[in-house]
Amino acid sequence: MRQISSLEYLSMSKVTRAWYKFCSFFANLPRIIGRWFRSIPGKFAVFGRKIGNWFRDVGDAFRFGDWKTRLSALIWGTGNFAHRQIGRGLLFLVYEIAFVLFMIFFGGGYLAKLGTLGDTLPEYMGSVIISKGDNSFDILLYSMLTIVVILFSVVVMFLSIKDAYNNQLGYSIAKRAATAKDDVGQLLNHKFHLTILAFPSLTLVVFTIVPLMFMILVAFTNYNRNNLPPANLFTWVGLDNFRTILTGQAMNATDAQSAAKFGRTFWYILGWTMEWAILATVTNLFIGMIVALIINKKSIRFKKFWRTCLVTVVAVPQFISLLLVSKMFKSDGGIINSMLFKIGLIPTYDSVKWLDGATSMAKAMVVIINIWVGVPHTVLTCTGILMNIPDDLYEAAKIDGANPVKMFSKITLPYMMFVLGPSLITSFVGNINNFNLIFLLTGGSTITGASQMDLAVGAGDVDLLITWLYKLTVNETRYDVASVIGILIFIVVAFFSLVVYSRIGSVKNEEDFQ
């Protein structure tokens, strides 16, 4: 798009200006995204340099170190023993022994089988297992743990070498290296953060990072109902699962039809997930904002009462209200239909299929019900912001002769958007993964729509990616494909969050809001 000068811009009419801004946002979008992607290599370079520094230090230690320093790479702690740091040396040595034992008796075995994920099936006598075979699940999980342990041990080894080198240098100057007592003292003083963070970091690795690595790697295996351990083995399949999901291509001819369905289903569900996330976020934001403005108007009475009404909706767990609402909208025997029928608005007691008839109807209904459930949250946030806008701004505007529309668009809206920006991303991401609403209201599919759409196993016509993932895992035992979908959800969410987050005012002009 052609860049225009500010003179040209100012000479435009208001409508043209708005249109110009709108167009230039979209015209610039590729550039913004491109810039972000171009920045990635730089970030990696910084990261790489830091790692590189580590290696350089260790290299230096080797080049300039004496035999004690060099031996420290093989027998950890040699450098410490040689300089009478018995405590520290023992720690290094004990850790090394523990590590070697761990590798021999536990980690090594699993790691050796990581390439194939096991090749021995259990042996049976009759139906009873007499020797257990390989368990692909355990191999994958414990290999991850072993890799983490190895990485940590490499760090410890480097520390041992660097420590020995430092001792060598320091000894020639000070003639005395730090004793065990000094070390303990340090851990309780200026290295106290290490002491206090050790345990949390350990749990973080074991309970979060290792399972996460495991889940990601499952996407590259055929861990599904046909290959369930411990009776069967699963193995690596590379990018096959991704290809099936994204392009609908199968690896062999017999699966062609169901693979094509998978591909089609994924794009359909992704499309609806995005539609849903945008609709749900935008409707909630605007309606919530309008309601908040109405309640905050000076002429409105019983403000506290209205707010209490809205808070009540928030106070009841969403899970419960949704289950209740889904019963209310049941076409047969639901209270809504019964009431409409009793007052004579519909011909039979089950004529309106709110949530179990046509796809479009069900989709519209979930958006509307989401407004009812979600608006109170927005109202509460907006009320907080509205009450914080200084009155003098409005007074000044009034003196300058601004009309209410102007005041809203120049004072209220910018204020609100500034604060709501980050929360918009949160709610957009939250809606992409809004399992509760879709699953509890519709179960992910309608009778009519799902049967006419011919979707892949487990998927329904109102499913979001997250509910489809749930069904694939729980009902269909397709952990491999479910893991791929999990990764794709992450990519979608990360993309939107990063692009939008780096563009919004609250991040770019953080200082402005005072």
Place this chain on the structure above:
Amino acid sequence: MKKSTKIIFLAVAIVMVLAASVALMAGCQKNKVIMIWGPGNHETVYLDAINQFREENPDMFKGYDFAYGGSGDSGAYSAMVTSVENGAAIYTFANDQTANLANLKALAEITDENLEWSKANNDAAAVESTKLGNAYVAYPLQPDNGYFMYINADAFDDDPDIWDANIENADGTKGNLKAGYTFRDLYAALDKNTSPSLGKDDKGNDITWKERGKVMWPMGDSWYFSGVFFSVGGDYEVTYDEDGKQTNARCWFSCEENASDWRKADFTVGDDAFQCAKNTFTNPDGSVNKHFFFPSDYNQDIENHIDVNQTAWKEAPFAAAMCGTWEAAAIKEAWGDNYRVTVLPTLESDDGERFQMKNFRGYKNLGINPQCNYIMDAPVEERLGRLNDLHMLAQYLCSKSVSLARHESTGAGPANILALNDESVLTDAAFQALLDQYELKCNYPSNYADKSKANTPIGNGLGYRVQDSVPANYWTPIETFGKLIWAEYSENKLVKLASTALIHQQLFNLQTEIQKTRQ
């Protein structure tokens, strides 16, 4: 940082570490428990029986306690799939999951004297249902996983066209539907019944069967909908090896076998099935009959539409409903003297051929998990002995006394021969109606299009198709097709079924789906 703060921090960290290690240690000290899985409402029956067994055999299962988990028969696989090693030692399951469970190696084979016991004490067909490949992998428990019709006598007993007042029922009541009735006969009878015997609704209007009576059959459920295909001669043949891997699937379910092009294939069976299915709920002009009820959740719907106090009942009382024995107690209580049960109706094609509807006969069996903790806790040489303990217990759970106790408390029909001939089972109308259905003769009609087949048996020639292990990709395509027919007709908008060619295309797809191995 101040010294006191640091000390507090350290103390908290130490407490956390200690707490974590205590928790870990507590987790390691496992209470030795043998799990039993079955339907939730069978809990007391099983636990009482097990206590009884342990009193009689005090030296078995020393150091172990028994616990019961209500997984439900259909939930056995999904519960087992998460971890066979932590799964139940003995559990009940619906027999269509046999292959899946065997694939997990969660079923111990029944051999030698155990197999002899199984064959000698149980109904032969039920024993066959425990077979996978050439091996027997479970004990037969309940052969009652089939469906039939519940009839409210009040809706039909005035109509001599379909009602025979002289039929004597197993529970001692008199009068029932004449054999060979069709869905349209039921609708016609309801249309004639204007008596205000049902009372008044909230607005004070009379409730009549003519205005509001409903006939329910779950055609959106593949288990029920399959019956239509089997009734007109559609079928499949699927073989599994002992590991539960599908080795071969032959299929002439909705068109001729091995058809490669839907334009040229023979669709006699599929056309009949489609027409019969649509004629269960439409009038001859293609409009949906107002007496038909399409359930979204049939068990729930039955509960809502049989109870006189419910709004749903007042608006749409069930006059007839297709379901299995598990709803018998509830329906009997709600309908009282009007409670009747009978065999399934006959189906009609557009050419006037009539087929007796078959049901899809399933079984509930009792499996032993050879990877359970009770066996794997023991050293290798003791494991076979422990497996044998579990065999003994399983056989006891299938014995006459336990079968009768189960029948008494839950209405479950037994597979045990001695229990089958017990007075209490013989007078159970619902279970006997199911057995009647199984014994029906099902032949091709005399006016069948292919004259060479007329009057010859369809499939096994009886009122059921055994639900052995189904093809791996079976349930979903059939459910989709059933729902599609209903969707297109009830919306009065034929799109995917608008012409014979389109219908054939759907039928062809259905067969291809069923035939392929699941990805």
